[in-house]
Amino acid sequence: MDPENVSADYLNNIWKFFASLQLTIVVLLSLAITSIIGTLIPQNEDPGVYFQAFGPFLYRLFDVLDIFDMYHSWWFQMLILLLTANVLVCSIDRLSLTWKIIFPGNPRFTPARFRSRKNRHEFKAPVVPDRLSGTYRAFLSKRFHHTDITPTDTGVALFAEKWRWARLGVYVVHLSVILLLMGGLVGSMFGFDGFVNIPEGESVDTVRLRNSSETKKLDFAIRCDDFDLSFYNTGQPKEFRSSLTIVENGKSVLQKDIIVNDPLRYRGINIFQASYGEMAPPQSRQRIPVPETITLSLTSTESGMTYQETLVSGQTITIPEGGGTFTWTSFSRAAEFRGQPIGPAIIGKLTPRNGDPTEIVLPLQFPSFDRMRRGEFALAVIDRQPDTPLQPDPVEKRYYTGLQVTRDPGVWIVYTGFILMIAGCFVTFFMSHQQVYVELSESRSGSRVMVTGIAHRNKVSMANRVEAIARQLEDVRG
């Protein structure tokens, strides 16, 4: 064998490898299985946390394999690259074969292709083929885009088809996958994802980039004029609202209030409400003193009775109605619940009658907070000594707003991919290239009619459709 032939053979084999469906199935299942890892091990946390959790050996192993940022690891990207190559090669491979079928120029049909089909319906009609064919063609052209007629040795053959282009559906889906991956690539190459905290009344023009130590300077400044937050009376957050102004060359050019789900977009840059916080209060002013005694109200969900108990820090009380015990363990000036600041709170240990002790948090600002727990008893702090106003002076409280600032020029490629994926899936799953063939042959009393049909997909429903068409044609009679 001469070397040229060998290399051609070699290339051919590579092509075949990338065009194979085995590769698709292996890559899809590998992606599915490996993706699980990143959902079990939280991603992108501090190395110290991982070291503590896994110990030195596993930590080193996971670190080498990039398990802590696995969706961006070389091997996961490699799988995605394999999938992309597979989708591309496969589509080109098949499309080059089916292109002629999809765009035949002038669709012709060959009766021989249909005559040998098994699912055929035959009946007799008392009219000669020539008279019947006109009626039948009118019937078919109402249901199919394209119809054709050809004389045969024994009579006449009718052909009808529709949705030839539905064969393209699957390529549209594949194209959409490529677009999604391309859009992601464009976004990661030319976009950025940063965040910034802006105290009320101040402005910034530089943001910190996520997962890196770099910063990025913007062409304009963002000023936070005001930040507002509101809560439902259950203590759940209701709305976070930042009033922002875009300042360009010293001039205010755009003003908008943003909330979660309603960002500000300016010159391709998106500004999202992401978090907030309280500015550190000025020293020694209006700090809430540590309470020495508190009065609790205990409301039984069962009986609806409310009891009161006064206790000092560290004391354990017995809950009435045999509801167990409660111990006041500590006091926090700035407690958090699910990551949200809830202000000063009493922290205690609740030991139900039969059950494990749980830590509960009783924020001083939200007396109905503990009802959310839906325990046997809802606890609330109704009084405390020494007492100071919880909301110091409203003027004194200053917030900063946490903004996410992103630019992603790839997002429109991704969105185009989304639309194509839905459209392509719909066409692929629910439409098919349908061809119907009706042959009329002369017989002694009129015509013998044979009806058959094919679809390139969903053959079962096509068989039903052909049967229905045959039945209807039998009724038409001409």
Add this chain to the structure above:
Amino acid sequence: MNSSYLLSFITFIYGFAAFLYIAAWIFRKEGPGKLATWVSLVGVIGNGAGLMLRWYESYRLGIGHAPLANLYESLVFFAFVMVIIYLVVERRYRSRTIGAFAMPIAFLTMAYASMAPHISSRIQPLIPALKSNWLIAHVMACFVGYGAFAIAFGVSFMYLMKKGRETDQPSSMVYIQPVVLFLAVALLNRILMQYPWGLSALIALGACVLVYAAMFLYQRMAPATRERLLDRLPQTKVLDELNYQLIMFGFLFLSAGIITGAVWANSAWGRYWGWDPKETWSLITWFVYATLLHARMMRGWHGRRIAYLSILGFMAVLFTYFGVNLLPGLHSYGAMGQ
């Protein structure tokens, strides 16, 4: 009448319908089957009315939002979609036996929503991240997809039952099957009922014993009796096709669900994809069903292999839906105890 009461009542209606379908199948009677269809129809109308009533109630509380915002509401909607899809299938395929496998899933879903101690049926206000027009589109698309997959799961089960044991089954399968069953049941107990691992394992062990006892008894049945159970099931060819149709339908909606979720995430958090566990698990589910569709369309996989993949896909759906709440991430508002 309060929507929670109405919906817990629907649980019993679905239970009754499931009972009638099973009775019609086992005792080979037409009457209970017809009644079951009507009972299901009444149930699904009540289910829809319950959701609408809940929507109205939320406005009366001054926190108006579509009833698709927490675990309870999503479960109720899930059952609603499942029964609608089932009734369409029943009409199309003219087989009520499928109901004996589909309605119990809807019944269990509603029973779980109404009775599990950690699921609150209270109407809660929307937290800021959920206040979006995408909420309805996203949740609806996802659960229409899940509903179709749930029915496909029931149909796959019927398929395996009808087809019977593989004659050329490799001997390793004898050991693998109970282990897989045990692990699946234990995991489901852990994530659905939040039992500790020990109790979950114990229940799983019991479930395995029960399943294998049932299978043993089934094997010992006179062939004629077994035949009488099976001949009411649609033909394997029909079940296989139905499974495939449901999965195509579900896949379209799952894709739409993931896409609407991505668009929503982009407007709320400034990114359309972030590998958060729920996102990742929905993608894993998508991969499983994509594998199934490719194997079926291009390699002509049929029968058992498709049925097993369909069951695997539904397990991924369940994990996406419930299991993820055990994992850290942003989707916590669909979580238990909320």
